[in-house]
Amino acid sequence: MTSATARIAIAGSGCVLPTGWGVEGFWSAAREGRSAIAPLQTPLFHSERIAAFGQINDATHQRSRQDVAQNLQRYCPPAVIWGVSAARQALAEAGVEPGRDGLRYGLYCCQGGYTHPSVASYGELLQESRTDNAADMNRLARQVLQERALDPFLVLKSLSNGLLGVVSLALKLECECNAYMQGVAGNLAALRQAHSALQSGRIDVAIVVGAGSELDPLALAALAEAGVIGTDGSRQMLAFDRKGSGGIAGEGAAALVLRRAADLPPEPQTCLTALFAHPRLDALSLPDKQVDLLISSATGTAHKDADLARTLARTGAAHITSSTALTGILSGAPSLVDLILARQMLQAQSIAPIAGLTQPVDTHLPFVSGEPRDAVLHDCLVINRDDNGFSACYQLDLQADD
Amino acid sequence: MSATRIVITGMGAVTGFGFEWQTLWEKMLGAEHCVRPWQPQDLQDNEFPVRYAAPVDMTLLPGHLQNHPAWTLPLEKRSRFGWVAASQAVADSGLNPGQLREAAVLCASGAPQHMLADMLLTQAPDGAAPDWQHLMARAAEVSAEGSLRQANDRLARVIADDLGCEGPVINISSACAGASQAIGNAFRMIRRGEVDVAVAGGADSVLNLDTMAALYLLGAASGEQRWGADLCRPFDRDRSGLIAGEGGGFVVLESLEHALARGATPYAEVLGYGSSLDAYKVTAPQPEGRGAALAMQAALDDAGLQPQQIDLINAHGTSTPLNDVAETLAIKQVFGRHKHFQTLAVSANKSQFGHLIAAAGAPECIVTALACLNDLVTPTVNLHEADERCDLDYCAGQAVSRRVDYALSNSFGFGGLNTSLALGKYREHGQ
Secondary structure (H helix, E strand, O other): OOOOOOOEEEEEEEEEEOOEEOHHHHHHHHHHOOOOOEEOOOOOOEOOOOOEEEOOOHHHHHHHHOOOOHHHHOOOOHHHHHHHHHHHHHHHHHOOOOOOOOOOEEEEEEEOOOOOOOHHHHHHHHHHOEOOOOEOHHHHHHHHHHOOOOOOOHHHHOOOOHHHHHHHHHHOOOOEEEEEEOHHHHHHHHHHHHHHHHHHOOOOEEEEEEEEOOOOHHHHHHHHHOOOOOOOOOOOOOOOEOOOEOOOEEOEEEEEEEEEHHHOOOOOEEEEEEEEEEOOHHHOOOOOOOOOEEEEOOOOEHHHHHHHHHHHHHOOOOEEEOOHHHHOEOOOOHHHHHHHHHHHHHHHOEEOOOOOOOOEOOOOOOEOOOOOEEOOOOEEEEEEEOOOOOEEEEEEEEEOOO | OOOOOEEEEEEEEEEOOEOOHHHHHHHHHOOOOOOEEOOOOOOOOOOOOOOEEEOOOHHHOOHHHOOOHHHOOOOOHHHHHHHHHHHHHHHHHOOOHHHHOOOEEEEEOOOOOOOHHHHHOOOOOOOOOOEHHHHHHHHOOOOOOOHHHOOOOHHHHHHHHHHOOOOOEEEEOOHHHHHHHHHHHHHHHHHOOOOOEEEEEEEEEOOOHHHHHHHHHOOOEOOOOOOHHHOOOOOEOOOOOEOEEEEEEEEEEEEHHHHHHOOOOOOEEEEEEEEEEOOOOOOOOOOOOHHHHHHHHHHHHHHOOOHHHOOEEEEOOOOOHHHHHHHHHHHHHHHOOOHHHHHOEEEEOHHHHOEOHHHOHHHHHHHHHHHHHHOEEOOEOOOOOEOOOOOOEOOEOOOEEOOOOEEEEEEEEOOOEEEEEEEEEOOOOOO
16 A cells, blocks of 8 residues: 555664663663663763763663774764664664665654764864964864864764765665754654655655764753753753753664555554644644553653643543653654654553652643553554654554554 | 645845845856855964855845844854845745745754854863863853854744744755755645645855865865866866855745745746665765766656656756766766757856855755746856766856756765755646
8 A cells, every 4th residue: 555544654663772772671771660861971071060961871882883884983973873773773673674675765864953063072172272262273274184183074973964874874775865953853854754755655664763962061051051951960850740850861863664564464563643743832733532642751840841741631641651761851863762662562561650750740640650550552642842842743553454 | 746736936045146046047147156265264374275165245235134133143154044045035935924824944054163262162271171160151152153052953943933934844954965855855745735835945154164174174175276266167177176155045835726826926846856875985976876866867756757858957066076977977877868868958056156065955946946937047157178077068158048848956965865856847737
């Protein structure tokens, strides 16, 4: 079936997150309500006010590097390496092999927002060119040009389509493509494009990848100034909790392989049945029918999460949970991570609790806390909101083959 | 293919030629270019090896744009150019605020404008890692006009807020193919019925020390001095690399039904969009032009056109040794089997207003639309002796008057991604 009504299923998923390498580790952490947010470790700056981060540890990063050829790594900031690794995981689960299976592919990528090269990349160069109050720019230029003090690949590393380029090279994909930027809006655009390309029959397999990191002092400063992350030194992010004092940033990558359900083996599939968006959360279209499960991003700030809860109440969902407290606020793959979690929960018929939740912002809403909860789950909504208010809603159904 | 027809009803372009598409078109038909001597603003020694560029000349700012808020709000230069171009496109379309309310905004704005001096502020004087207090204190001094203070989707948000667009706001990020992908995505969104109106394009400026240094070190930017300001020479045997420009371009796309209902007159019709990946190298195109050919073929297929129907290709034509040969080979792969190939016009715009990087595809789409509208093809200037491997009709030297019913506009980017848009002359009763 290649029409606007063709059902689109998630055929594979992969991730590199603060919870570790792979969906299994993420799902275990989610079921156990075990947050991977940890004390921030960076040589770039010291802070008592921003003390925690959802950080990819070195073992996870090294595991991811195994998925990227050495000659490609020079073009890659860490997030791009994680993105390639997540894409490989998703392809493996989906059982497809680009270039070998005769299928037509599409690649749709989303990279996080602050893609300027890390201050660390320039640190030494800037120090050497420092004068009393500024930099000797002529000297700096000479160092760059004559001594190659600047990594010539820096401009490539800072390109926000770097993820698209490197994934295509690593996977040998010559297919149609799109690259988007920034959080929920970028994830939504990539998913929409993938969804419609599959429905049109133009492609057979859509690979959607998101990756990003804000582990950079200026990016974190910008997030703090914008009120996205808290500055009270908190080491725990509390989602939908009355004690929540602010968000904590995280980093990582996630990937989905989407296919037409009709092209997959006759077994229950998790299908992405609808995508909605609006610049304002309160105007976001929501499905008419009640759903079994709702996954929502959280801000970690009590009064903002209480506002958000009012929209969540409109869904009439039987259970509400969130992944944000597990990983921190992600810039490159927020929706993809929640879709992975949704699929896991629908397949397992089990709901992961909100990590650390003890005092819900709204006691009338069915937030899941404490232990994982078994339930009969047919459908799930994912609601994600960017810090600028842009909001997206995805609907997933667990569907048997016709 | 869908029955929904999509047309261009508004255009805005900010380039080294000025701030209006009419100026751009007039100068291009006159075979002029706006490349001139350039050095990074921060340097005084005049030793920077990249000596020419096509910057926007603020002395050309017309009176009616002098009070545009883009010039006063804290924005990066690229965002100022993009905002003005988008405003111009919307004004040109005649859409009113009510008609824009559901419109989508799709924008490509490239890599951030780095400011090394700003980065220095975050460094502790002794070279040790700064503490948070130091960082925040100095971060407040970081220029509000630099990228360090601005997320990469700032331009898209500014345009949407200013125009009151409540439809999807999408930030495309596809290097030098960015603006073309923005227009292609907008085309598809309208065709799918998601929106009736979209404002799509891009803006960019890489005319700063660190980006130009990196482009030079990568071998992409030309440091040639032999030809003075005429050094951008697409398809010429003496081409030596890209010449950067800056600016922005936006088009208003509408479903034909929506456009006609409000009495608008389309400039041209967008018929198809194709994209592809080289999967070859990050910094070089696939030498036989395989990816570029796939994108052009995909655009033709999407438009329901045969290769022999195409009259003009607005080439990516960067004036780099690798691109121009690969693009020529790609064109031959797609069109070479047909007789009309001998008369197929190929024109490159970058020797006239430089390479606008992420924004490049937008003014080039505008020029392609105008070629369809006016049956005029702008010249490839500075092409004097074609590379022997570049053996197509590149319309060297001066504008050509010829029938243009259908055209392709190519944009290719670092990372090996390729985009092609298929445009056609607007006809009341369809193609």
